Amino acid sequence: MPGEALVRYALAANPIESPLPRADLYRKFTRQIQKDILEIAFPRTKKVLGDQAFTQLFENFLEQGGPSTLQYPSVPDDFANWASNLSHPYADLMDFERSSVRADRHPAQIDELTAPKNDQKMMLNPTLQVSSYNRPVHQITEDQAPPATDEKKQYIYLVWRRPLTDEISRQRLGGTLARSLGLLAAHSLNRSEWIQLVLDSNPDYDPHKLKAALLESSQDLIERAAILSAP
Amino acid sequence: MGSQSLCPLIYMAEQSTLSSLQVGVGFRRGLAELLLDAPVECFDFVELAPENYLGFGGQKHRLLERVADRWPVLTHGLALSLGGNDPFPHDYLEELGQFLHDLETPHHSDHLCISSANGSHSHELLPLPLTRDTAHHTARRIREVSSAIQKPFAVEHISAYARWPEDELSEPEFIRQVVEESDCGLLLDLNNLYVNACNFGLDASEMLEQMPLEATVQIHMAGHTVRHDGLRIDTHSEDITDEVYSLLKQALPRTGPVPVLLERDDNFPALEELLRETHEIRQIGNEVFHAR
Numbered sequence: 001m002p003g004e005a006l007v008r009y010a011l012a013a014n015p016i017e018s019p020l021p022r023a024d025l026y027r028k029f030t031r032q033i034q035k036d037i038l039e040i041a042f043p044r045t046k047k048v049l050g051d052q053a054f055t056q057l058f059e060n061f062l063e064q065g066g067p068s069t070l071q072y073p074s075v076p077d078d079f080a081n082w083a084s085n086l087s088h089p090y091a092d093l094m095d096f097e098r099s100s101v102r103a104d105r106h107p108a109q110i111d112e113l114t115a116p117k118n119d120q121k122m123m124l125n126p127t128l129q130v131s132s133y134n135r136p137v138h139q140i141t142e143d144q145a146p147p148a149t150d151e152k153k154q155y156i157y158l159v160w161r162r163p164l165t166d167e168i169s170r171q172r173l174g175g176t177l178a179r180s181l182g183l184l185a186a187h188s189l190n191r192s193e194w195i196q197l198v199l200d201s202n203p204d205y206d207p208h209k210l211k212a213a214l215l216e217s218s219q220d221l222i223e224r225a226a227i228l229s230a231p
Numbered sequence: 232m233g234s235q236s237l238c239p240l241i242y243m244a245e246q247s248t249l250s251s252l253q254v255g256v257g258f259r260r261g262l263a264e265l266l267l268d269a270p271v272e273c274f275d276f277v278e279l280a281p282e283n284y285l286g287f288g289g290q291k292h293r294l295l296e297r298v299a300d301r302w303p304v305l306t307h308g309l310a311l312s313l314g315g316n317d318p319f320p321h322d323y324l325e326e327l328g329q330f331l332h333d334l335e336t337p338h339h340s341d342h343l344c345i346s347s348a349n350g351s352h353s354h355e356l357l358p359l360p361l362t363r364d365t366a367h368h369t370a371r372r373i374r375e376v377s378s379a380i381q382k383p384f385a386v387e388h389i390s391a392y393a394r395w396p397e398d399e400l401s402e403p404e405f406i407r408q409v410v411e412e413s414d415c416g417l418l419l420d421l422n423n424l425y426v427n428a429c430n431f432g433l434d435a436s437e438m439l440e441q442m443p444l445e446a447t448v449q450i451h452m453a454g455h456t457v458r459h460d461g462l463r464i465d466t467h468s469e470d471i472t473d474e475v476y477s478l479l480k481q482a483l484p485r486t487g488p489v490p491v492l493l494e495r496d497d498n499f500p501a502l503e504e505l506l507r508e509t510h511e512i513r514q515i516g517n518e519v520f521h522a523r
Contacts, residue, residue, distance in 0.1 A: 002360045002397055003314055004348035011351055020358075022393040022462075030355040067352045070310040070323065071282050075354070107288045127288070166289045 013063035034058070034067065034075060041076035042097045045090055047142040057083070076101050092133040093140050099129040099159040100168050110163045115222050116229035121188050122222075123230040124181060127161040138172060162225040169224050176202065176210075177217050188230060191218060252483075252516030253490040254509045255305065257467075258298055261499045269502050271301050274509065278305040278492050281330050281339075304334045305449065305490065307418070308341040311376060312352075313386065314359040314369045315345040319376060328380035338448055340385040340418045341376075343369065343409060360395040361405040370412035377415065385416030385448045390423040390455070390465030392430060402427060403441035416448035419486065421478040422471070422494075426455050426463040439478055447486035452479060452512060453494040467496035471508055476515060483519040491516070 005019040010030035018024065035058055039046055046054040061082055067075045080098035083091040108126035116122045134149045138157070156178045158171045173181075180198040183189075189197060195214050199207050221227045255276035258266060266277070277298055284295045298304060308327075311319065331339050344356040359365050377384035388406050400408070410417050419442065428435035454469030471493070479491070491512050493505065 001316055001365075002395055003345035003357065003365070004316065006357045007315075007345060007348035007351065007353050010353045010355060010357065020393045020395050025392050026355060026357055030353045030357075033354050065349075065351045067354065068350050070312070070320065070347065070352050071285065072310070072354050073283065073287075104289060105287045105291070107286050107292075109288055109292065111293075161289055 011062045011066045013059045031058075031062065033072075034062065037072065037075050038079055041101050042079070042094055044097055044140070044142075045094050048090060048093065048140055048146075050142075057088070073105065090140070090146075092135065092137050095131060096133070096137045096157065096159075099131050099157070100170075103127045103129050103159045103161045103168055104166070106161060110161070110228070113163055113228040113231070115225070116191065116227065119190050119192075121190050121230040122184060122194065122227050123188075124185050125160040125162075125226050125228055128226060129159045130156065130178070131159070132156045136172070138170070158226060160226050163228075169226065171221070171224070171226065173217070176205075177213070180214060181221075184227070194218075252488045252513060252520065254512050254516075255302070255490060255492045256505060256509070257307075257492060257494040257496065258304075259496055259499075261497070262495065262505075263294060265499070265502055265505075267297055267301070273502070273506055274302060276303040276305055276490060276492075277301075278307050280309050281306050281327055282308060282310050285326055285330050299334060304336055305492070306331055306334065306336045306339045307387070308339065309354075309356070310346070310352075311341040312346040313341055313343060313372050313376070314365060315347050315372075317347045317350060319372070319379070321379070324376065324379040328382065331380055331382050336382070338383040338385055338416060339380060340387055340416070340449065342389050343386045343406065344389050356389045358389065358391040358393065358395070359405075361398040361400045361402060363399065363408065366400070366405050366408035367412060370409050370415075373409070373413035373415050377413075383416060383448070384413075385418045386410065386413075387418035387420050387451065388423055388427075389420075390426040390430075390463075392462060392464070394431065401438075401441065403438055403443075407441075407443040410443045410446045415446070417443055417446040418449050418451060419444065419447045419482060420451040420453070421475050421482065422451065422453040422455055422467075423465060425472070425475050425478060426465050429461075429463050435474065435478060436481060439481055444482060444485040447482075447489050449489055450479065450482065450486065450491045451494055452476075452491060452508070453496075466498075467494045468498035470500075470504075471511070476511060479512065480515050480519060483516065488516065488520055 006023060009015045009019050009023050010027045038058060061079055067078045069078055076098055080094045083094045106127035133155045134151055134153060135147045136155050140146050156173055160169055162169055183197055184194055195211055198214055253275040255278055256274050258277040258279040284291055342356050345359055346353050346355060346357055373384055424438055425435045428438050452471050453467045454471050456464050456466045456469055493508050
């Protein structure tokens with residue numbers, strides 16, 4: 001079908017034959033609209049890679065098919081997935097930035113949810129995105145050499161949208177706390193029940209130190225709305 | 232057209248004496264605060280793109296609620312690639328149908344174009360070959376969408392900057408075949424019609440006469456830019472031109488008092504400027520329908 005030739009022409013990195021007059025104009029529009037949304041979604045990746053390399057990455061993305069989603073706001077998801085499948089050296093940073101996009105647009109309605117009181121059941125903020133990488137991606141900036149990847153290490157991050165303000169918050173956390181929050185995702189618990197379950201699940205840890213750490217971390221996550229009261 | 236500076240309240244007072252033509256505005260993020268701060272009476276309805284709100288929580292969801300609390304909402308999509316070959320994602324159409332149902336929109340519309348091929352999406356409205364086969368194929372897909380979303384459906388003809396060598400129909404002939412075969416409505420975009428007439432050396436008034444105006448469910452009005460080489464680009468970033476207002480005056484007697492939308496997607500003006508344009512549209516409605 002001729003119309004499809006124009007779609008392919010608009011996405012191709014080095015198109016050979018123009019399917020109709022002014023096809024280049026359509027190609028320009030197509031590329032601009034897609035680049036705009038990716039530059040907004042991946043500001044740090046663009047800075048770290050530099051304009052030229054980011055543009056080249058974008059060109060490669062389009063060349064290899066471009067967005068598979070018909071929803072324009074979901075194009076960043078496609079881009080991050082594509083980079084991840086390519087094992088791009090900065091796929092982790094792109095995934096990290098994509099987490100913010102996902103938290104921001106997450107469909108959960110959370111404005112009515114508040115901080116849990118002492119005996120109230122708790123829940124994780126439904127917009128929470130959990131991701132794990134082999135290097136501290138939050139330290140990747142355009143100003144310094146990127147931190148090295150260490151396959152033996154795990155850097156876990158939470159990203160979530162706060163109620164009412166829509167502020168995107170981030171937190172790096174250790175494996176124990178991450179697993180502890182996993183328990184909260186699986187069980188309906190108030191704070192003391194949760195802490196007890198974590199203590200029971202980690203008999204090798206010093207219970208006093210672990211309890212103190214859980215109290216401190218959970219208080220911070222409650223204050224920053226990563227943990228909310230269960231309805 | 233009038234250029235004096237009038238405050239919104241004057242326009243609103245005048246509106247009550249004008250025709251029953253419903254005049255709305257395209258709800259865009261760049262206009263959101265301006266529109267939500269304006270007196271609700273300034274506009275009879277708003278139109279928005281479901282793709283920008285479907286599946287969103289947070290600010291966008293709140294924005295949608297505020298808009299739907301203030302005005303009736305019409306929906307106009309960008310994503311369906313009606314002339315393409317890619318199958319419609321069933322789950323997407325289901326979500327879209329629910330979204331439209333919740334908003335109580337009377338119909339949904341999208342563009343007569345192609346934007347995807349082999350699962351890749353350009354997210355740009357690309358022109359279709361104006362052939363009988365393409366019209367037939369597109370009509371079949373429109374029926375499929377309308378059935379899936381359980382809403383009456385309308386198609387908007389797009390601005391174009393090139394034509395296919397394969398074309399065998401005029402644009403109005405193509406649109407008529409699509410509309411008649413699919414039994415859908417027409418979203419008559421008078422700026423697109425004017426832009427295409429200029430870009431392809433046609434008479435806009437004659438083109439308009441050949442359109443299936445009896446199927447019109449809604450009209451779009453907008454401005455466009457003119458490139459250094461004379462090519463007109465459908466940017467929605469400028470004021471409506473006098474020629475497009477004239478086309479509205481010509482169209483309304485045949486379409487009847489369908490909702491008329493002012494589209495402004497960029498170079499956003501002050502509220503007074505938007506209201507000057509909606510006022511002009513209302514004046515034309517008044518002239519057409521009250522002079523009968």
